Amino acid sequence: MASPDSQETLTLDGEAEVEETLVMPENPPAAAETPAATTSAEHPAAVPANKVEVPSGVNMSLAVENYAKHHSLSPDDVSHAQVLNSVEGVYHWCTAHQDMSARGPAAQALKRALKWQPDLEKAYGLLKDSMKVDFRKAWSSTKKFDFVRSEKSSSNSFLKRREEAGRFVTELQLLAILGGDCPEAKRQCQHYMQMCSRPELKEYCTVYNTWLDAPTFFWVQTLISTSNVQEWKAKVTIEATDVLPNSWAAKIEACKAMRAYSVQENVRLQDVTEDMVKATQLGLKGYASLYSTLPAAAPKKGGDGTNNHPAPPAPPGNKRRRGEPDAADDSVPAEPEKKARGKKDNTGAKKEKEVKEFLAMEQAADNVMSKLATAMGKDPSWYAWATEAVTKYKAHRTTLLRGYCDEAFFQAVKVAALSPKETAKLKKEYQDEYVGKLVQFVTTMGPLIQQMAETAFQIEHMASAKRSAAESLKSQWQAPKAKAKPRSKRVSRTSSSKSLPSV
Numbered sequence: 001m002a003s004p005d006s007q008e009t010l011t012l013d014g015e016a017e018v019e020e021t022l023v024m025p026e027n028p029p030a031a032a033e034t035p036a037a038t039t040s041a042e043h044p045a046a047v048p049a050n051k052v053e054v055p056s057g058v059n060m061s062l063a064v065e066n067y068a069k070h071h072s073l074s075p076d077d078v079s080h081a082q083v084l085n086s087v088e089g090v091y092h093w094c095t096a097h098q099d100m101s102a103r104g105p106a107a108q109a110l111k112r113a114l115k116w117q118p119d120l121e122k123a124y125g126l127l128k129d130s131m132k133v134d135f136r137k138a139w140s141s142t143k144k145f146d147f148v149r150s151e152k153s154s155s156n157s158f159l160k161r162r163e164e165a166g167r168f169v170t171e172l173q174l175l176a177i178l179g180g181d182c183p184e185a186k187r188q189c190q191h192y193m194q195m196c197s198r199p200e201l202k203e204y205c206t207v208y209n210t211w212l213d214a215p216t217f218f219w220v221q222t223l224i225s226t227s228n229v230q231e232w233k234a235k236v237t238i239e240a241t242d243v244l245p246n247s248w249a250a251k252i253e254a255c256k257a258m259r260a261y262s263v264q265e266n267v268r269l270q271d272v273t274e275d276m277v278k279a280t281q282l283g284l285k286g287y288a289s290l291y292s293t294l295p296a297a298a299p300k301k302g303g304d305g306t307n308n309h310p311a312p313p314a315p316p317g318n319k320r321r322r323g324e325p326d327a328a329d330d331s332v333p334a335e336p337e338k339k340a341r342g343k344k345d346n347t348g349a350k351k352e353k354e355v356k357e358f359l360a361m362e363q364a365a366d367n368v369m370s371k372l373a374t375a376m377g378k379d380p381s382w383y384a385w386a387t388e389a390v391t392k393y394k395a396h397r398t399t400l401l402r403g404y405c406d407e408a409f410f411q412a413v414k415v416a417a418l419s420p421k422e423t424a425k426l427k428k429e430y431q432d433e434y435v436g437k438l439v440q441f442v443t444t445m446g447p448l449i450q451q452m453a454e455t456a457f458q459i460e461h462m463a464s465a466k467r468s469a470a471e472s473l474k475s476q477w478q479a480p481k482a483k484a485k486p487r488s489k490r491v492s493r494t495s496s497s498k499s500l501p502s503v
Contacts, residue, residue: 054080055090057142063093070096091134094141100133102303106140113139116443118436120145123248125299126255128269130306135248148248168207168216177219193217257287259297264290270306351438356417358442362400362449365456369393372459385466389459396452403445409437410445 054060063083068075070093084090100106114121124135138147169177174192179185196205196217205218257277262269264287277284291297376383376390404410409430416422427434 054084055142056146057144058090059094059141060090063090066093066096091137091141091147095137098140100136100140102129102132106136110136110139113143113145116439117145118433120148123148123252126252126259128255128258128306129303131251131255166218166220168209169219170209170212170214170216174217174219253288254284256291256297257284259299260287260291260294263294263297348435348438351435351442352417352423354442354446355413355438358446358449359414359417361453365449365453368456368460372456372463375463383463386459386463389455389462393452393455393459396448396455400445400448400452403448407440410441413438413441 060080060083064075064078064080067073067083067086068078071078083093086093095106098104098106110124114124124132127135139145171189171193175181175185175189178188178192195201207216207218208214209216254274254277258272258274259269261267261277261280262272274284277287280287282290372383372386372390376386404414409426412426416426430437
């Protein structure tokens, strides 16, 4: 049976990776010495070559419902294949009643998601406005970017196995095996041949040998069969620069070519089609490679006008609000010319500040735990209550150090935070990726540092509170007792007979 794995993974840079693997099953069925063949009857559930698979994460029930409602059908009468093979596509029917305009909530959510995907954000900006709508529909249907990947797979495997359980022998050979001419051997030989000739076993245990002109009987040498299985695995990686047709990588290449053609021939982008560029001498590949040398071909704010649609007529009696756009798409309404004050992008500075705050928090936590470790060494029994918290701190610290080891930038930014000169070197080294790396540090390492610091400060506060309570209790026990009121030293007068007058 076959099991080769050949997988082609497509990236937005136009590179394809093909991986082919020949895998042998560990417990294959008994087979002849020749490689096993696979037929369609053995796998009735095999997917036809022309069948369209359901994209991962797509809500097919919603797509079927919208498709049926649009065509005035019952959802029970609509199959998944009808929706998948429709001209509009499954992503359109999943978002049929959603606002897919450039200013809609779906576009805003996509914009936030693209902040964590710099490569996709750059590729999305290269698309024409009409293609951006399809991109938004695909992302809104799954909330994932898996749809930008195109994969092809095939399988093939080989197996060679041979098992030996016995051999066919004649009556004379069987008699010799059982002991020769002794009566008991003859009796056993006759009984064995009768057993092999039984109707249910005769087909498997008896064979007529035409060369010997005598029947042969299957003699089981051992009840434990011995097998010899050969397995092998091969892996081949192939890199290709061609993109798969109808993939998002192909669409991005076409958009690059059309933008370059628009600038080179001084034609509006909305008037340029893919067929026009294909018909030129350079073709799509030539103009796509020319795109990087034409700064004027880069996307501009305000859209390119390829998704403009006339606005619906305003109801009578309602005046259009001032400044209202004519279409809810990627275009921007015309405004009077005025000097636009460019806003400086300070995202990098903000992220640098956040990184420094996290690093300061990490250092403070380390200082606190160093002091506590010294105190614990002097009086371990008093800090027995903090064992669980210290274990938790060590776990957070280990995870944090593993993150530093996995990403070289995290180690470099920790050193660069102490010196503006080192920060400048780091910016020069990473260039456009610098801000993205800072964001990655804040999102991945920030929560770990915060958890570690909270644990350290919690131990410190608990130790301080317990120490204060102990000292307060100790002071109460050692407080001096109140002294008794001293007696007066004045001599009390007593009556005396001498003082009485005589009678």
